[in-house]
Amino acid sequence: MPRMAITVDGVKYEEEVEPRLLLVHLLRERLGKTGTPVGCDTSNCGACTVMLDGKSVKSCSVLAVQADGCDVVTIEGLGANGSMHPMQQAFHEEHALQCGYCTPGMVMAAIDLLRDNPDPSEDAIREGLEGNLCRCTGYCNIVRAVRRGAQEMGQAVRTS
Amino acid sequence: MIPAQFDYVRAGSLGEAVQELAADEDAKVLAGGQSLLPLLRLRLAYPSKLVDVGRLPELTGVHDRGDHVFIGAMATHDEVLRSGVVNADCPLVAQATATVADPAVRHRGTFGGSLAHCDPAGDLPAVVLALEGVFVARSAEGEREIPAAEFFVDYLESALGPGEVLVGVRLPKLGAGWGYHYEKFHRTAQSWATVGVAAAVKRSNGAIEEARIGLTNMGPTPVRARVVETALRGMQMGDDVRRACEEAAAGTSPPSDLHAQPDYRRHLARVLTHRAILHAAGSP
Ligand SMILES: Cc1cc2nc3c(=O)[nH]c(=O)nc-3n(C[C@H](O)[C@H](O)[C@H](O)COP(=O)(O)OP(=O)(O)OC[C@H]3O[C@@H](n4cnc5c(N)ncnc54)[C@H](O)[C@@H]3O)c2cc1C
Ligand code: FES
Ligand code: FES
Numbered sequence: 153m154p155r156m157a158i159t160v161d162g163v164k165y166e167e168e169v170e171p172r173l174l175l176v177h178l179l180r181e182r183l184g185k186t187g188t189p190v191g192c193d194t195s196n197c198g199a200c201t202v203m204l205d206g207k208s209v210k211s212c213s214v215l216a217v218q219a220d221g222c223d224v225v226t227i228e229g230l231g232a233n234g235s236m237h238p239m240q241q242a243f244h245e246e247h248a249l250q251c252g253y254c255t256p257g258m259v260m261a262a263i264d265l266l267r268d269n270p271d272p273s274e275d276a277i278r279e280g281l282e283g284n285l286c287r288c289t290g291y292c293n294i295v296r297a298v299r300r301g302a303q304e305m306g307q308a309v310r311t312s
Numbered sequence: 313m314i315p316a317q318f319d320y321v322r323a324g325s326l327g328e329a330v331q332e333l334a335a336d337e338d339a340k341v342l343a344g345g346q347s348l349l350p351l352l353r354l355r356l357a358y359p360s361k362l363v364d365v366g367r368l369p370e371l372t373g374v375h376d377r378g379d380h381v382f383i384g385a386m387a388t389h390d391e392v393l394r395s396g397v398v399n400a401d402c403p404l405v406a407q408a409t410a411t412v413a414d415p416a417v418r419h420r421g422t423f424g425g426s427l428a429h430c431d432p433a434g435d436l437p438a439v440v441l442a443l444e445g446v447f448v449a450r451s452a453e454g455e456r457e458i459p460a461a462e463f464f465v466d467y468l469e470s471a472l473g474p475g476e477v478l479v480g481v482r483l484p485k486l487g488a489g490w491g492y493h494y495e496k497f498h499r500t501a502q503s504w505a506t507v508g509v510a511a512a513v514k515r516s517n518g519a520i521e522e523a524r525i526g527l528t529n530m531g532p533t534p535v536r537a538r539v540v541e542t543a544l545r546g547m548q549m550g551d552d553v554r555r556a557c558e559e560a561a562a563g564t565s566p567p568s569d570l571h572a573q574p575d576y577r578r579h580l581a582r583v584l585t586h587r588a589i590l591h592a593a594g595s596p
Contacts, residue, residue: 154320171320171362172352193313195350196502201416207390208416213349217320218342218366264415282501283414 156220160185161229169216176200176211178219179226187228187256191285198284201257201264202226208264210283227256230263238308239263242301243294250288257284262298270306272298315352319361326370326450326477332363333475334452339363341477343386346413346421347429371424371479374398384480385424389413392423401485404443404492404510408435411494414502424478427463430470430533432567433504435496437464438526438534442510445483451476464533489521490514493591495584496528499571505529506571507580509537509560511588513544520544520553520593530564530581537585539563549593553586560585 153168160183167182179185179202188211191199195213202211203225211224230237236244239259249255258281265272265280272280277298278291286294320342323329333339338360342348351357365371371386374395381402383392392398392409399406412418412426412435426436427447440460447458449472463471472478496508508528514521523544525537543556559582566577 170317172315172317174314174349174353177314193350193353195346195417198414198416204419207419209420210416212353213346213417214420215320215342215345215349215362217322218345218364220322261416278501280415283416 154217154220156217158216158219158221159223161224161226167216171215171217173216174212175202175204175209175214175216175219175224178216179211179224185226185228188226189253189256191253191257196283196285197254198257198261198281199254201260201284203260203264206267208261225260227259230259237263238304239298239301242297242304246293246297246300248289248293248297254284254286254288258286258294262301265298266302266305271302274299313353313355315349316355316358318352318359320364321361322364322366323368326365326368326479329363329365329368329477330450330452330475332361333477336361337474339474341365341428343425343428344388344420344422346417347425347431365477371477376401377482379485381483381485382480383423383483385422385428385478387423387480389418389421389423389426390415393418402443402483404439404494404512405436405483407492408439408494408496408508408510411435411496411505411508424480427481428470428472428478430464430466430468431504432467432532432534433529435494435505435508435510435528438508438528439494439510440481440483440526441534441536442512442524442526443483443486444524445481447471447481448479449476450479455479467532486512486514489516491592491594493588495588495591497580497584507566507577507584509581509584509588511585511592513589513592515593518548520547520549523589523592525560525585525588527560527564527581527585530561530566530577532565532567535564537562537581540585540589544589549590553589553593557586557589558582 191197340359342362375382376397510526539559539562561578561581
């Protein structure tokens with residue numbers, strides 16, 4: 153079996169994996185990172201979105217062996233010192249989740265969007281999140297949360 | 313679902329990749345995996361081995377080569393979108409790529425993968441056909457070039473042999489006077505084209521000097537709307553252009569699926585071709 157090394161949420165792991173093991177299953181079943189859910193079989197829903205070397209990917213559509221030597225950040229790696237990331241906090245404040253199944257992917261995709269566009273318009277948010285499906289909220293509160301999270305992250309940058 | 317078992321090699325060189333493919337006819341190339349991995353998860357494909365070409369330097373990057381742009385097969389959709397030379401010299405490629413899937417899929421999915429996959433609903437095949445790109449492929453026997461008109465053979469079938477790796481595509485720079493537009497019709501965000509139209513139009517003294525039109529999802533492979541191209545030559549902008557576009561579906565055999573029936577696709581081809589030509593002609 154191929155051996156691989158991977159950093160997840162700041163911790164280095166070395167694993168022997170079957171080639172067919174998906175990154176999301178490595179995260180959930182080997183490393184216990186169950187914060188990243190699986191929502192579909194077709195790469196459509198985005199629930200499994202994580203950062204791979206700084207860019208959003210659907211972790212159900214990447215083989216673990218393809219991520220050999222890479223750095224992964226999941227929803228579980230966002231908070232610091234027991235407090236939530238500003239984007240997580242904004243989702244909480246704006247009531248941007250109901251069942252919460254899509255939320256980890258939404259938060260990761262939202263943070264990815266801000267790399268290019270730190271102050272996105274409503275349209276830019278809807279475009280940026282087009283790969284993430286939510287079956288509960290109707291998206292309005294999610295869009296509001298991303299705008300709020302963006303503002304708070306901008307503020308954090310300005311005051312630091 | 314979990315894919316069936318397969319072997320995996322990460323090729324260290326292009327030479328190694330073509331050797332691996334030559335040694336096993338059921339082996340498949342793995343690029344970004346954004347089409348292949350969903351197929352494996354749905355157990356619609358059973359390759360014996362995946363040859364990962366993802367880290368081969370010969371296949372990466374977008375290169376300005378003077379009279380043409382060379383897009384490496386492993387250039388991701390995201391890289392293509394951010395490329396200065398693509399936006400300056402092949403804006404049609406950038407326009408169509410922006411409509412492909414969503415940001416996360418564009419971070420992994422590649423230019424070469426979406427062409428080699430030959431999905432009739434894929435957006436890039438019609439674009440490369442209209443721009444008359446040249447495919448560069450490598451096998452254990454050596455390198456060969458395949459003109460776009462010969463590359464798309466059938467539904468999910470390219471002219472690449474089982475032992476061949478697509479290295480990249482040469483796209484000629486068409487130069488001054490050309491305008492471009494990709495018009496895609498789909499019902500939900502992130503979904504594939506019901507029909508798409510890639511148009512490049514050259515104008516001189518107000519009239520259309522030359523038009524090139526590639527149609528997405530109007531048959532098992534992308535097709536040129538030749539009848540319209542011929543009719544538009546020398547035409548002034550106006551009502552005649554709309555009438556010429558009425559022939560956009562001539563000679564096509566559009567599929568019937570959940571999204572549309574053939575007659576509706578023919579209707580879309582006419583309307584979208586007219587829109588694409590108007591936009592392309594307005595922006596040289
Ligand atoms: C949710 C979703 C929505 C999508 N929407 C669209 C859309 O709207 N429009 C669109 O055009 N595409 C869409 N795609 C597909 C996307 O463009 C993929 O990136 C593309 O089809 C395949 O590229 P890849 O690099 O991931 O190839 P892979 O999945 O790795 O490979 C695909 C096929 O091509 C072969 N192949 C790949 N690279 C090479 C090579 N260099 N040489 C020889 N053979 C090769 C493989 O063997 C395989 O058969 C979508 C995908 C998803 C998951
Ligand atoms: S589980 Fe990955 S996209 Fe749905
Ligand atoms: S909150 Fe339930 S799917 Fe989004």
